[in-house]
Amino acid sequence: MLKxxxxFTDGSCLGNPGAGGYGTILxxxxxxxILTSGFYLTTNNRMELMAVISGLECLNQSCLVQITTDSLYVKKGITDWMPVWKKKEWRTTKKKRVKNIxxxxxxxxxxxxxxVNWLWIKAHVGHLENERCDIIARESAKNPSFKDFYYENNQL
Structure with missing residues (x-):
């Protein structure tokens, strides 16, 4: 039986691009x-993705995971866009390489x-865990400790 x-996840960026951070509550x-990290130069979408990735990578066995996010970019990216991108070798409908590949x-x-089950919620409406993740992400963005090498080396 799966655990x-x-x-709960959120990403934050002080400027976009700018210093960013993510917050994840498992x-x-x-x-x-609680998982969190801050980056010197990144984007909000990258931090939203990192919040989910860090949480899933932290699990050391297969689990049934309900992910609550305020990011339509992440939710739609995974549930709607990713299957199409895979078929098109990670290209958009305009034949450009997918950002944040x-x-x-x-x-x-x-x-x-x-x-994984996905639950999208609107941001900043008082959802307790989402508000906590937002605070955690913003604090990490204010105190970055990592470089986002991919972003810094692959800007369009």
């Missing part, structure tokens, strides 16, 4: 784990290990 995990029964490929790999 049931609740994951919950299993009464246990809670390094993270989309990373999330593709980690999603294969888990059963």
């Amino acid at each position: 049931k995990i609740k994951m 919950r299993y029964k009464l246990h809670e784990k 390094d993270l989309w490929l990373r999330i593709t790999d980690v999603l294969e290990k888990h059963l």
Whole structure:
């Protein structure tokens, strides 16, 4: 039987691009784990993706995961756009390379290990965990410690 995990995520960027951070809360029964990191130069969408990736990569066995996010970019990217991108060799309908392909490929790999349900919520409407993730992400953006090498080396 798979463990049931609740994951709450948010990404933040102070300027876009700019310093960014993500916040992830993982919950299993009464246990809670917080994941976060800050980057010197990145984008909001990259931080939204990193919040999900860090949470899923942290799980050391296959789980049933409910991910709550305020990012339509992440939710639609995974549920709607990614199957089309894969068929088109990671190209958009306009035949351009998919932005943030390094993270989309990373999330593709980690999603294969888990059963995931997606819950999209509107941002900044008082959802407790989303508000906590937002605070965590903004604090990490204010105190970055990592370079986002892919973003810095692959700007269009």
